Amino acid sequence: xxxxxxxxxxxWPPAGGPGVQRWLKFVKYLPDFNIEPxxxxxxxxxxxxxxSNLSSEVSSSLTILKQPIKEPYKLAGLFSKKTSKTIxxxxxxxxxxxxxxxxIMLYVRGNYFIPDARxxxxxxxxxxxxxxxxxxNIKTIITTGPPHSxxxxxxxxxxxxxxxxxxxxxxxxxxxxxxxALKLTEASKAKHKALENQVLNAADQLIVTSFTTKKxxxxxxxxxxxxxxxxxxxxPVLPFEMDSKFSLAHIGSLLSKRNPENLWQVLxxxxxxxxxxxxxxxLNLVGFVSETILNxxxxxxxxDYVNKVGxxxxxxxxxxxxxxxxLLLIEIDSEDTKCIIxxxxxxxxxxxxxxxxxxxxDSDVEKIIKETNTGSYFSYNDYDVLKTTILEHYNAxxxxxxSVYPIGLQQYSRKSLTEALSKLV
Numbered sequence: 001x002x003x004x005x006x007x008x009x010x011x012w013p014p015a016g017g018p019g020v021q022r023w024l025k026f027v028k029y030l031p032d033f034n035i036e037p038x039x040x041x042x043x044x045x046x047x048x049x050x051x052s053n054l055s056s057e058v059s060s061s062l063t064i065l066k067q068p069i070k071e072p073y074k075l076a077g078l079f080s081k082k083t084s085k086t087i088x089x090x091x092x093x094x095x096x097x098x099x100x101x102x103x104i105m106l107y108v109r110g111n112y113f114i115p116d117a118r119x120x121x122x123x124x125x126x127x128x129x130x131x132x133x134x135x136x137n138i139k140t141i142i143t144t145g146p147p148h149s150x151x152x153x154x155x156x157x158x159x160x161x162x163x164x165x166x167x168x169x170x171x172x173x174x175x176x177x178x179x180x181a182l183k184l185t186e187a188s189k190a191k192h193k194a195l196e197n198q199v200l201n202a203a204d205q206l207i208v209t210s211f212t213t214k215k216x217x218x219x220x221x222x223x224x225x226x227x228x229x230x231x232x233x234x235x236p237v238l239p240f241e242m243d244s245k246f247s248l249a250h251i252g253s254l255l256s257k258r259n260p261e262n263l264w265q266v267l268x269x270x271x272x273x274x275x276x277x278x279x280x281x282x283l284n285l286v287g288f289v290s291e292t293i294l295n296x297x298x299x300x301x302x303x304d305y306v307n308k309v310g311x312x313x314x315x316x317x318x319x320x321x322x323x324x325x326x327l328l329l330i331e332i333d334s335e336d337t338k339c340i341i342x343x344x345x346x347x348x349x350x351x352x353x354x355x356x357x358x359x360x361x362d363s364d365v366e367k368i369i370k371e372t373n374t375g376s377y378f379s380y381n382d383y384d385v386l387k388t389t390i391l392e393h394y395n396a397x398x399x400x401x402x403s404v405y406p407i408g409l410q411q412y413s414r415k416s417l418t419e420a421l422s423k424l425v
Contacts, residue, residue: 002036005425006133006141008125008150010118012041013058016051016314018230018252018343022170022209023144024057025233025414026421033422037062038138040129042069042121053313067128070120072113110182114191115173116147126156133161140425144168146176151199158202166424167203170230172213175336196220205424210364212339228420229368230343231412232350238315240323246277246397247307248356248390249284249324251317252344256292257332260358262380266387268300270394277394281305286312286320317344321351325397326390331359333380338363346412349374354393354404356386374406 007027011019027037043066058064113119133141141163143154151167158165173196174189184192200206200221207228208214214225248267271278283302286309297303312320321327327348331337341364348355349368355375357365366377378386396402410416 002031002034003140003425004036004038004136004138005030006038006040006129006138008040008129008141008143008153010042010045010145010147010150011047012039012045012064013054014050014052015045015047016049016054016311019146019170020051020054021314021343022168022230024054025231026418027062028057028059028233029415029418030422030425032415033419035422035425038065038136039063040065040067040125042066042118044068044071046071049311051313053315065128065132067121067124069118072109072117072120107183110184111188114188115152115195116149118147119149119152122149122152122156125153126160129153129157130160133157133163138163140164140166142166142168142425144170145173146171148173148195148199151203152195155199155202158204164205165203166205166207167199168207168228169213169217170209172216172339173199175216175339207421207424210339210341211367212364216339226420226424228417229341229412230346231414231417232346232409233414235315235318235347237322238319240319242323243282243284243325245282245325246280246394247282247284247324248326248328249286249320250328250330251284251286251320252342253288254285254290254293254330255288255332256290257334258330259293259296260330260380261296262378262383262386263328263330263356263358264296264300264302266383266390267302267305270387270391271302271305274391274394276398277391280394280397282307284309284320284324286310286317318347318351321347321353324353325402326393327351327353327355327375329355329357329359329365329375331357331363331365333360335360341365341368345369349406349409349412352404352406354402356389356393358382358386372406372408374404374409 007023009023030037141154141157143150145151154165154167157163174192197220200217203223206223206225208225209229211227214227217225283305284307329345331340338360345365349372355369357369357377359365361379369375369377376389393402
């Protein structure tokens, strides 16, 4: 007989973006390991990004529970729809460019909605789920955040029913980059820390997506912590042809703080110095790109080489990953981002295209790329070695020999990762 596990998540199809992928895939493969998932989601969510294609991956036999949710971002949208939508995506402008409305929204979001804007869903969810759990005799619940308010649902269900509770952190809580931008008072900071400590010390098992986050949490709790990264799945791919241009592609949001000016300088210099390169080069930007990034690109006279695609569905993103010559992965140059392993890294790794990653030194991304031999990693200060690497890739492109030889990728398949999860359940 299969063991039931209740999964409490905010992001679910038709939500788009990376937040939905992790548990969509876990739910897909859990039945293969004798676990029957039951998914609890909001009935009327305010998703900032939609991808209707993902709905096709949800099994018709899956039990999905829904309850209404009050969404403050909908109300905030009455004052500024654009600002409300970008903040809900976690996109926050630099302080010097923030409008008065954005500053007010950030202050209200940070100090009146602790831990986040979905806090009003906690109480009704606990009432509904406590009855369901008792009726269905469910022994294990899993909460996944952000939004971290979902962990408060798990906390209360643990206290009331004594269920086995697994808390999954797709991102850190109080050390995530945008947390510092929320204009928190000292009292609000203390409340966030207190809630974080409660959750970390009440859950029976913690799951994190990076090795750095595990080290961080080990300082705060003695509870068992497992690293289960995001991963790749075997996706059906739409027909495509490789780019005829020497294309460097960044897929996903390219926010203002992810601005590798050394890369733009290298590309500009190569265009000036190498006539052949200037004819062949193309920069594919697939997803949201901030004005700060576009301005930096323009300053280096690269605008004419940019193919600004905008947001695409996950299926289309997979095509861009496979047909582009080089894949760019760029993270903010900060201590806080050493633990961030974007979900797209794993899809990049199985795309059979070389990765050029730029971010902070000694990051988890750097560790994985080097261990799997899937690309090259650079800091924001690198110039010569970055230029040499791009030129080597270009020369390989010209001789039809641009390739990559990865090792050890199977451990990051969604099915292998789900097997690790099943052992915890």
